Each structure stands twice: as structure tokens, then as C-alpha cells.
Amino acid sequence: MKRERGQGLRDHCAGFASRFVAYAVDLGTITGVFMLSLAAADYAAKVVIGHTINWDKGSPFVGVAYAIWWFLYFAYSWAANGKTLGAALLGVRVVREDGARAEAWRAVLRAVVFPLSFLFFGLGFTGILFGRERRALHDVLAGTAVVYTWEARAARLRFLSRDSAPAGS
Amino acid sequence: MDPSERMRTASRRLAEPVESMAQNIARRVIELVVETLDLNALIDQIDVNRVLDQVDVNRLLDKVDVNKLLDQVDVDKLVARVDVQAVLNQVDVNALASQVDVNALVERAGIEEIVARSSTSIVSESVNLVRSQAVGLDDFIARWVNRLRRRGYAGPPLLPGLQAEPGLQAEQ
Numbered sequence: 001m002k003r004e005r006g007q008g009l010r011d012h013c014a015g016f017a018s019r020f021v022a023y024a025v026d027l028g029t030i031t032g033v034f035m036l037s038l039a040a041a042d043y044a045a046k047v048v049i050g051h052t053i054n055w056d057k058g059s060p061f062v063g064v065a066y067a068i069w070w071f072l073y074f075a076y077s078w079a080a081n082g083k084t085l086g087a088a089l090l091g092v093r094v095v096r097e098d099g100a101r102a103e104a105w106r107a108v109l110r111a112v113v114f115p116l117s118f119l120f121f122g123l124g125f126t127g128i129l130f131g132r133e134r135r136a137l138h139d140v141l142a143g144t145a146v147v148y149t150w151e152a153r154a155a156r157l158r159f160l161s162r163d164s165a166p167a168g169s
Numbered sequence: 170m171d172p173s174e175r176m177r178t179a180s181r182r183l184a185e186p187v188e189s190m191a192q193n194i195a196r197r198v199i200e201l202v203v204e205t206l207d208l209n210a211l212i213d214q215i216d217v218n219r220v221l222d223q224v225d226v227n228r229l230l231d232k233v234d235v236n237k238l239l240d241q242v243d244v245d246k247l248v249a250r251v252d253v254q255a256v257l258n259q260v261d262v263n264a265l266a267s268q269v270d271v272n273a274l275v276e277r278a279g280i281e282e283i284v285a286r287s288s289t290s291i292v293s294e295s296v297n298l299v300r301s302q303a304v305g306l307d308d309f310i311a312r313w314v315n316r317l318r319r320r321g322y323a324g325p326p327l328l329p330g331l332q333a334e335p336g337l338q339a340e341q
Contacts, residue, residue: 009304009325011326011328011331012324012325012326012328013325013326013327013328014307014313014325015303015306015307015308015310015325016307016310016311017303017304017306017307017309018300018303018304018306018307021299021303075221088294089296089299089300090299090300090303091296091300095328097328097329097330097331097332098328098330098331099328099330099331100330129310129311129314130314130318132326133323133328133329134326135324145224145328146321147328148304148325150300
């Protein structure tokens, strides 16, 4: 796949901060929408049957519902266009490891194995810091990578203005 | 000498003094009449509007060369004589402002479009700022990690499946 001239950081592997902030935005979105849904269900129950539902945040039902919503959010977003809301905001995208668009099954697989990266105090994410292609455990398992999707001109200029170390990594 | 010729000579001699006397009498009479007349009372009796009604102003203006007239007017001198403050004091600004159709003015000036455009620009700038900060942080972290590993840092890596532009790779 030939890169076009003047793309800046486009198609370069995204770093830890961009991916972490994107995930934080997604987590906030998921949790916010979930809480709103619970409140809406509570209001609907009050209108229809006249009783309020006191959701126990620690109940298995709420936990499972949250997990399903979490999975659907990520799987659908990655399958649709490789971007969640947070990823779109931060200008990053999930692609196949060769840079092509990730298939739907790969997006679903990535969402399934995503929690594995959190195990052992997030050991699976160290690949983003130390790996050659900045891939976390779930990226390796699903055959995906995360790349910048924008030109990042300002950041690029700031990067070039620094005293860069000699290449050789 | 012919008697008729004598008469003609005598009348020629008399004509000049008589004419002079008649002129003096006429002048004196006019002076007496003018002194006697009250011109102001006379003017008061004139119906100016009636006179003006009989004047064809358009025809009169057709005869006037306005450009020539304006050339003779010293506008600077004229403006200098105008007391602008006095004129402004007579202007009822509130009444003037109430007559202004602000909505039409805003529509004509395209202010809504300008506001929408600037709002879009602000959002776009904000997103770019967040992204730039994140990319800067990415570089900062990667630089320190590579320093710990005693490796150099040449910017974010490109996926192996993507062939980098030669110029860009040399730049990195």
C-alpha cells in the first residue's frame, strides 16, 4: 500500500497517550449512556407500573448488562469504521495489522479479547509502550493495530523542532 | 431768412433746455414718489405664493447649469460653517434606531453564517488541539521509554504493511 505525499503522521502507529485518552472518552460515554438508560428505564417503570426500580450497582444483572453494552459499543464501532467516539476525537483508528480495513469478525474478536489486556494489572498494554508496532495483547490476538488517521501537522512541527535522537530503533 | 426756417432754428435752440428741464422734473417726481411710498407695506401686499405658482420651476431649473453652480461652491467652507453638534443634538437617535430592521440587517450582513463558521472553526481548532497534545504526549512517553531501553527515537513507527514515502522516512 503506497502512502500519499503530505499525510504527516497518518497511518503511523498511535501512541499510548492517544489510545488511553480515547479509551477514557469511550468509557465515559459508555458509562454515561448506561446510567441514562437505567434512569430512563426507572422513569418508564414509574409511569407504566407505578413503581420505581432501585438499581443496585453491584447486582449481577446490572453488571452483565453493562458488560454487554460495553462489548456492543466497541464491537459495533470497530466493525463499522474502525473508530469509536473517543478514537474519532483523538484521530486514531483500528486497522488490520497490514494497514487494511479491519473486517467485522476481527472487530468482534478484538472486543472479545480486549479484557485480556487488563489482566495482571494491565500487562497486556505494555506492548503499546515497548512493542515495535505499538500493539497491545488484544491487537496481537485479533491481528489489528491502531494508527493515526489525521495529518497531525501541529504535533509534527513540534516534534521536528525538538533535538531528535539518532534513528536506529 | 425764411420765416419757417427761423421757427425751426428757434425750436432747435429751445429743445435742449426743455429736455433737460423735463428730465430734472421727472427725476424729482420719482424721488418724491419713492420717498412717499412705503415699500415694506407694498411687499406685504404681494401674494408671493401666487407669484410663485405662476413660475415654472422645472423650466427654470432646466436653464440652470448645476455643475457650473457646484463648481463655484466651496464645500469645505460650507461644511466648516455647519455646527454638526447642533445638528446631532436635534437627531432623535432612539426614534432612528427603532426604525432600523435589525433582523434584515443581520440577514444582509450574513452574521449568522459568520457565527456558524466561527463556531465550526472553534470546534475544529479544539479537536486539533486535543489531538496535538495527545500526539505530543505519545512522543514524550515513547522518547522516555526508548531512552530507558538505550535506543534512539525516530518518531511513531509505520505499519510494516504500509510503504513509507521516501522523503518522509528520510525526514524521520
